[in-house]
Amino acid sequence: MNTTIVAPATAMVEQPIGIIRISGPKASRIAGKLIGKTEMTPRQVYVSGISTQHFVDQAVVIFFQAPYSFTGEDVVELQMHGNPHLINRVVFECIKLGAVMANPGEFSQRAYLNGKLSLVQVEAVADLIHAKSEKAALSASKSMSGAFCKVIRQLQSDMMALRVEVEATIDFDEDDIPTLGLDVLHKKLAILIQEISTNLSVAKSGVLLAKCPEVVLVGKPNVGKSTLMNELCGSSVSIITEHAGTTRDLITRDIICNGVALRLTDTAGLRAAYDPAEQEGIERAKKVLTDADLVLHLSTEDELLPIQANVPVWRVRTKIDLGDIQSQGADFSISVKTGAGISALKSALSGFVEGAQSQEVPFSARQRHIDALERVHEVLVALSDQVEHLDMLADALAQSHHYLGQIIGETTPDDVLGEIFSQFCIGK
C-alpha cells in the first residue's frame, strides 16, 4: 500500500464546509506543498491559504500521523469552503503532486487492512464497498453525458478495428489476409491519437462530462407536471394551459432544491397522440427515462401509466385540493395550489440527491474517465515514433485498449479473435 490516495470526504454539493482527505506516505508532503510548509506537525491545526491555479481559499488543515489516524496511515484532512468546483480543483492539485484518486471505499479498506476496524465494522465496510462499486459500475455510462459516451464508443470501435488488423496480420501470417503496410498503420495511428487528444481536451473542460442527478416528471396529460415543475423552479418555465397536451417538448432546468443541485425535466404528456409534433415529444420522453436517476410519476387518480424505468419511481398524487383524496399507494400527495405536501417532496428530493452524491460517483467516475483517456494518449504517443516492430505496436495498442476498456468495459483477447474470425476467412 505505497500509493497515496485522495478524495473528497463530503458530498460534492454547495455547502458551508467541504472536506478532502489524503491518505498514504506522501500525505503530509502533498498537503505541505499546498499550504507552503516544508514540514507538518502531527495533530496541529493549521489555518492557511490554499492556492491553485484558479482559486485562493482559506483552509483548516490537520495532519494525523500513522498509525493514529482513520486509515492507520499518514492522513491529512483539508477543510475548506464546500464549493464542488473548488474541491475539484484542490483534488486535481493533489493528484498533480503525486496522489491518486481513491477507489470507492478505499479509505475504509485501508483502515480495515491496517486493523483499524473491528469485525462488525468490517462487514459494514464490505457492504459499503459493494454497494458503491456496483453503483459505480452501473452508473459508469450514466455519469457520462450521451455525447461523451458516443465519443468513447467511437474511440473503442476505432481502436478495435486497428487491433483486429494488426493482430490478424500477426497471428494469421499464412492466411489470406490483406497485407498491412507500416506506413498505413502509422497514418491510422496518427488519426487515432488526434481523435483522442481532441476529445481529451474537451473532456477536461468538463463540457461533455458534466451531469448532475436527473429527475424526470412523467404522467398523463394535464396531471400538473408543468405546474410542479414551475413550483420547484420558482418561476414559470413551462407553458401551462388548461388543455391537455400543451407541453410538447422536453423542458429541462437545473435547479437548487433545499441547497442541492438537480436537473429537472418535464416531459410531454404521455398519451397516444396523432399530432406528429407531439408524437416526437413522447418518443423523447421515453428516451429521457433511460437516462434518469429518479422518476416522479404524477397522477390525479389511482390508475397509473405503465412506466418502464430501471431507476426509482416515486408516485405523486397531485391536485389533492380538488377534494375526495383517496391517495392509495402514492408516495406523496401534493397540491401546488395550497402548498400541501410540497415541502415534504422537496426535502425528499434533496435527500435523494445527497444520498446519490455522497457515493462519490459522479466526481470520481469522471476523474477516472479522464485518467484513462490520458493514459491511452500517453501510451500511443510514446509508441508512435519509436516502435520498430509490429509486435511492440500491437502491445501498445492492447495496453491502450485496456485503458479505454476501463471506461466502458474490457475487451478480452477472445473478443479480438472473434472479430478477426468474423472479418477474415481464416483456416489454413
Added chain:
Amino acid sequence: MNQVYEVIIIGGGHAGSEAACASARMGAKTLLLTHNIDTIGVMSCNPAIGGLGKTHLVREIDALDGLMGKAADASAIHRRTLNTSKGAAVQAVRVQSCRDHYRQSIRQQVEQTENLTLFQSEVTDVLIEGNQVVGVETKYGVRFGAKKVILTTGTFLAGRLHVGTKEVHGGRSGDQSADVLAETLKQHFDIGRLKTGTPPRIARNTIDFSELEVQPSDGNSRMISALGSSPLSPQVCHITYTNERSHDVIRKFMQDSPIFQQRQDLKGPRYCPSIEQKVDRFSEKNAHQIFIEPEGVFSNEIYPNGISTSLSYEAQKQFIATIKGFEHAVITRPGYAVSYGYFDPRGLYPWLETKVIDGLFFAGQINGTTGYEEAGAQGLMAGINAALQLAGKEPWVMSRSEGYIGVLIDDLVTNGTIEPYRMFTSRAEHRLSLRSDNAGTRLTQKGIELGVVKKDRQEWFTDYTLSYQGLEQQMHTVKVSVKGKKISLAAYVRQPNFDRQLLEQSLAGPYKKDVLEDVVIALQYTGYIEKQARHISRVDASDHVSIPSGFDYMKVKGLSSEVSEKLKHIQPVNIGQARRISGITPAAISLLTLYLRRVPHSV
C-alpha cells in the same frame, strides 16, 4: 492388482507420450497404456509442427526436456519462418514433418526413457476408492495399481466420424473409440462435445504440379529444439486455390445435405472452418488457398491443407477435380469430421488434477484443446505434477508471465472453452517477453530444479548460459562510435537498422551466431518492455494472494450469490485466477481480497 506402478498414463498420443516421459524423467515408476503401441506419436491431423503460438509451446516443452521439438527437427522435410518482418516476439519456425520419421522419433524417445514401461491394452475402467484414484482396469480384466493416473485419451472419448450422411464410431480413421471408458467417466464428470475435421488425402503422383505456386523450404531457419538436428533432405511445398466452379459444386452438395445444417450446432473451431463453411460464410471470396503438404519421405500421399470437409465422398471427388493441379487427382482417403467428447476443463486445478478425484489428471484434447502442441504442453505439465505430488511436493503452476503453457492452462481451467482451444500469440498478454528465443532462459533452470531436465540438456544449458553471459557483458562494455558519439553495443543494437557487421566486428572471441542473435533480441525487447513498464503494472500485487482450498465464499459478506456460486464452482487458487473468471466483478475481487488479507484486529 496384477502390477503396481506409481504413475499410469492412459493414451499414447502427444499428451500421453510427453506425460509419460516427464513423469519417468522425474524418477516415478511409470506405465504407459495404449490400445496400440504402434500408434504412439502418430500425427492424426496435418503433418506439421509449430505455427504462431504453437511453436512457442513446443519451444517451452523443449526447454523442459520434452520430446516434441526434437521429433519435429528429426522429421522435418520443409521449414518456414513465419512473421519474419513483424518482430522477434511473434516469429516462429514451423516445420512440415515426415509422419513416419516423427512417429519413429517419438517412439524411440519414449522407449529409451528410463523408469517407463509400455503396455498395449484398452483401458475400460479407472479404479477409484473413496475419492482417490487407485489404478486402472483393462479390457481383459488386467488391473494395474497406481496412485496417480493421467488420462490423455484425445478424441477417443465417445468419438464419432462423419462422412456425408454416414456416422460411425471411431477416434480417428481406422481406430476404435474408447466408448466403454467414456461410459465409466460419465458417472463422475460432465462431458461436452466438440468437432473438428480433416481434408481428403490425395495421391501425389496424380497431381499436376507444373502450374502450381512453389513454396521452397527455408534453409536458414533455426532448429526448433535446442538439441535438435534435421537429417532429412528438404522438399518443396506447393500452393493451389479453389475457384468458383469448386464453390458451385460445394454449394450444390450442401443443399442436398440436411446433415450439414444440423452439424452447425456442434462447436467446431472458428479458426479452422471446413471448406463448406468457408464457402457458406464468405460467399464473396472466389478462391480459397490450399497448401499442398507432403505426408512424408516414403509416402505418396499429400495433405491438402485448407479444405477439411465432411461432405460425401461423391462431393469431395467432384470439387477436388475442379481445382488447378487436381484435375486428375485420386483421393486416397476421404475427408471427415470427427465429433468427440471432452471434459469441461474448469473441473481441473491449474496443475491439471481433477477436482473430483484425487490423483486423477487430464491432459490434451480431452480438455477441449486442439493441436499436437497444446496437447503435448498439457501432457508435460500433468506428468511433472503427478510426479511432484507423488514425492509430496508442491505442484508447479506455470504463471501467465512465465510461458505460453501457463497461458494455455490458465485459460482452460479458469474460463473453459466452447470451441476446440488453439493457442494464438494474441492470447498472451506478456507476449513481448514470452519469445521463442528465450524459452530456454525462461524455463530450463526451473526444469533442472524440478528434476525433469536430463543431463545432456543440463550441459547444453550451462554452455549456453556461459556464452550468453559473456556476450551480454561485452555488449555493455564494448563501445562503438555512432555519428561521433561513443555508445555501448547494447545501446547500439536498440537503434533501428543497426549495422550487423559493425556489431560482429566489435565483438571479441569465438561465439555462436544463434546465441548472439538471442542476446541482441533480448536487449531490444528489454528496452521496450522497461519503457512500457512505466505506463502499466499489469500484475496486481494481490494476484498472488492464495485462496485456501475449500474456501467458504458464503463467509464473505457482500458477494452476490451468483458470484459466490461461480467462485465455488471454479475454485480459483489465487486472486489472480479469480479476477480472470468471466463475470467476476472488480467489486467482488476487492471484497475477496479484503477478506483474505485482513490483519487480525487488535480488539
